[in-house]
Amino acid sequence: MTVIAPETVELTSELISDPERGYTALRRQAPLVRVTLPGIETPVWLITRYEDARAALADPRFVRDQAKVPGYVQDGPSIAQQMIDAYGLPAEYRDYLGIMVLVDGAEHARLRALVTKSFTARRINALRPRLERITADLIAPLAARREAELLEDVGYPLASTVICALIGVDEPDVADMRTWIREYASGDPELFVPALRNMVEYAKGLIARRRVQPADDLVSAWIASGDEADGGLTETEMVALVLLLVNTGITPPALFIASSVLALLDHPDQLARLRAEPGLITRAVPELLRFTSPVPMGAPLYATEDLEFAGMPVRKGEAVTSALLAANHDPEEFAAPEELDITRELGRGVGHVAFGHGAHYCIGAALARLEAEVVLDQLLVKRPDLTLGVARDELEYFDLPGEGRHLRALPVRL
Template identity: 45%
Template structure:
């Protein structure tokens, strides 16, 4: 996939300022954000649309922002003119307004309590650790089916793991959970490619196509309910309509499907690439597959696909790491920088799948923190665990088919994603 940078003009308008879409931060996020992190804990910079933001890059400060209710996700609830820039500004640049824009700007990811609490409760039961654990046999079966087909997809002995494993595994799982019929799933892959291209010429039409599809699927599920998440949401709507509107249902399905497969696909892709370029770590994992859960956490810290969260907005005047933040100011916390902060992680740039988390749970914040901690984190960890175990077990000679420096990274701000992952065995 090739992606142009529609935000290049706003980068040029603010020379010398840190900009989320600057080529330096996109091409070398680890080095670029490390320089910002060591310059100061909080630095003034620019968002994709050129609006001013504060970059927060150190681990403790990032956690503090993500757990502080004074930092809002909903720009409309923030004081001043916060709602005019940021993601709303990006939607305008992409040609979106009205209903289509609100599907994205009003998603569960953009809300605060009590709306966020209400929406999250409606879907959280599907993603509990227990429910995810019950899914494991199905995830393993899907993975084995995909691996069975891999040899048939080879071109001169080379297979693209993004296309034939990393993407189809999580999209199959989330579509089965939500209730997307199997024949329609390739549509979501095409829509995902279109949205990730961030092309204003196609972006609005793609969002409209997704919204129309979900409206149609809701109608079909109303006529013939099934044992899936969407049918459950419809029952909630029809039995207690004031708790979930049709618009919220469409926005939820859109968010769950895209968030439920895009990031996991690239966690798997990035993780496999990292292991194949670190033979010592690959050898450790091959020798002891029970290290896989710890390896997945380390890969999420070291090369997680999501590098920055959505913007937060200060609800009042406050101080952060010695910096005065004014009510309505936009704050951009940077996960990729926090996860390599030497104040938190010894030798942070070294990939070490035996790294001690220092206690129960995760030491990194690749899945976020606080009220907006990733709803599907347990599922993403499980899918990555299953994929790595099965892939390395099935193909002991797995290796990159190109030199590491030839890996093609999609130039998408705040994301780390491979266009392709060519391998042979």
């Protein structure tokens, strides 16, 4: 049976990040709802249900590269281009954005294979002692002064130290990279354009240095893989991958750490349970990922043919995107999804779509989980006196076009 869709809905950044008020009504209306996202003129079909999100993310009839739609003729800027325009990014830097995220098939597999070898389960698990030392060193001075801002003092330093070491960023330069990525993610054009320029120039210099003096890092491995004719990477692709890994390896994990701490402070019964049973942390982190979904919206997918999806017609070339936060709060999949339950038994696989699903499943998922386990253990389990440093309604947020609202800072007392 074909379902008739309601009229187009305009989503705000606030609604994108609100799992209940933002999506409950949309989920009830239809499997797909026509929406416009902040800063984007082209309407998209929005998926809000868990099973539909998993199905779309693994459906070969959808591609991320709009140019791969048979017979595609560009009529105005793509959604990805509109998102770049919404950020105000200069045209000369656009070749460095969207790599791996907005490609499909063999090209995506080639790029992914050159990155995943550094993110195997064995290599990530071996990082735990180092992560524990880094986190302890970060927290020690904070405990002495009995106050901290968790994004500035813990989340960003931890995430940047780890991902930069894997990439090959020289240790003295990690602080600069951390500053640039925070400015890049600020939503302020006066900050993120110079930050992007700095990161691009740094990546070019790093590649040049590793050509002369290789090391045990990703950039050296990319260079050793050969040139494009051998299935290796061009310099532009290497720069783009450095930006991708720095961005996705620092900002979402740092924001997730802060959001997880806040979620547990907001649910003192769950925090007390975790402190009483520290072994629950390996179950608590996936539940916190489901509950907070640090990347609330998936990338747009384009239909390669006229098709029916979830009982609704989608025309060739139309865009579909998954509200990952909404899918992770679907009451058809999760009992009482609005409640945080660190003992929750999630479903098959990882049990949520916070890291996406299918071929584009997040490469850094295991690392993000491990970082969160270590930080929550050392901050909340081993330090039972941590409290919010300001009134709950005084917390500040910032918006990113099409990506919702995020904590600007999380002050705490230790």
